[in-house]
Amino acid sequence: MIAHQTLTPNGVADNFDLSRQAISKHIKILTECGIITITQQGRERYCFIQPQKMDEVADWLADFRKIWESRFDKLDNLLIKMQSKTDNDKSK
Amino acid sequence: MKNQTKIIAEKGIQELFITREFNAPRELVFRAFNESELLLQWLGGCDMTMKIDHFDSRTGGSYRFIHCTATGQEFSFNGVIHDVTAPERIIRTFEFEGLPERGHVSLETATFEALPDNRTKLTIQSVFKSVSDRDGMVAAGMEHGVTDSHQRLDELFERLLK
Numbered sequence: 001m002i003a004h005q006t007l008t009p010n011g012v013a014d015n016f017d018l019s020r021q022a023i024s025k026h027i028k029i030l031t032e033c034g035i036i037t038i039t040q041q042g043r044e045r046y047c048f049i050q051p052q053k054m055d056e057v058a059d060w061l062a063d064f065r066k067i068w069e070s071r072f073d074k075l076d077n078l079l080i081k082m083q084s085k086t087d088n089d090k091s092k
Numbered sequence: 093m094k095n096q097t098k099i100i101a102e103k104g105i106q107e108l109f110i111t112r113e114f115n116a117p118r119e120l121v122f123r124a125f126n127e128s129e130l131l132l133q134w135l136g137g138c139d140m141t142m143k144i145d146h147f148d149s150r151t152g153g154s155y156r157f158i159h160c161t162a163t164g165q166e167f168s169f170n171g172v173i174h175d176v177t178a179p180e181r182i183i184r185t186f187e188f189e190g191l192p193e194r195g196h197v198s199l200e201t202a203t204f205e206a207l208p209d210n211r212t213k214l215t216i217q218s219v220f221k222s223v224s225d226r227d228g229m230v231a232a233g234m235e236h237g238v239t240d241s242h243q244r245l246d247e248l249f250e251r252l253l254k
Contacts, residue, residue, distance in 0.1 A: 061099050064230045067137045069097045072112050074134035075124055076095070079116035082124070 006046045009038075101230060106223045108230065110216040118204045118212040122179035125202060151176050155184070171197070180204050186218070188229070196225050 013023040027047065030036045037048045095115070101108040114121050124130045128147045136142035136159060145156035145168070156170040171185035182202045187194070198220045205213040220226040 061101060061230060065097060065099050068099065068110055068112075071134055071137035072095070072097055072114075074137070075121075076114065078124055078130060078133050079114055079120055082120050082130075083116055086120070 006048055008044050008046055012047060101226065104223055106221065106226050107217060107219045108226060110214075110218075112214050113207065114212045114214065115210075116212060117210045118206045119179045121212045121214060122182075122204050125182060125204075126176065126178070145170075149173060149176060171200075174199075196221060198225070198229070 009024060009027055010020065012027065013020045016023060018026075027036065027038075031038060035049065038045050039048060040046075095113045098111045099108065100111075124134065126149050128144050128149075131147070132142055132144060135157070139162045140159045143158040143160065145158060147153075147155045147157070149155070151173065153173040153176075154171065155173065156168060158166050158168045160166050168189040170187055170189065173182070173184045175181060175183040180203065182200075184200055185197050186200050187197045198218045201217045203215045203217075205215070207213055218226070220229065
């Protein structure tokens with residue numbers, strides 16, 4: 001949401017069916033991770049997204065996931081072979 | 093649709109979960125984890141081939157696997173097998189032999205859950221000695237990432253020497 005426009009924390013809360021307290025907690029966590037920053041402009045505080053940080057968070061598991069995806073893809077193929085063999089044995 | 097591989101590693105907690113569903117009955121999925129000739133066909137992953145030094149797959153047994161990259165680098169792992177309960181559970185330790193010191197052992201529990209329509213849900217929980225052990229293992233992408241990071245280092249050195 002804030003990728004498209006900067007919003008105040010209350011502006012964010014208006015878009016979710018969650019209490020302001022819950023939203024404020026989420027915003028606090030995202031701020032601690034550096035995914036969003038809060039900037040004071042006059043009387044209002046605005047949330048800005050840090051897309052680069054978002055990538056870092058998404059990326060740290062990427063290589064690890066790639067290995068397991070590759071393994072499980074091979075395992076899928078093996079299971080197909082094993083199942084067709086079981087079916088053949090049954091029909092004999 | 094392809095079954096999604098989910099990796100859950102919460103910040104600051106020394107464990108991670110790998111979950112995946114398979115379109116096959118759990119007896120078969122379990123066998124693929126527990127029989128050498130089947131394990132060899134998939135555990136390598138990416139471009140790696142795999143060798144089994146030994147695999148005594150039973151409660152009280154042990155294993156040692158070697159993964160080889162296309163460039164000939166070898167990465168070895170070993171552990172003891174705490175519990176094999178067919179077809180639902182395998183519990184074992186895991187240690188990567190490439191670390192500078194011994195003792196960074198994790199405990200892995202693989203659970204095979206039967207789903208309707210002959211499907212199976214696999215959950216692997218790995219509990220590490222510390223958060224930094226876990227993060228190190230994930231960041232290194234285990235064996236593949238280690239190669240990647242060596243290549244990145246090589247490239248960095250090349251740039252610095254220019």
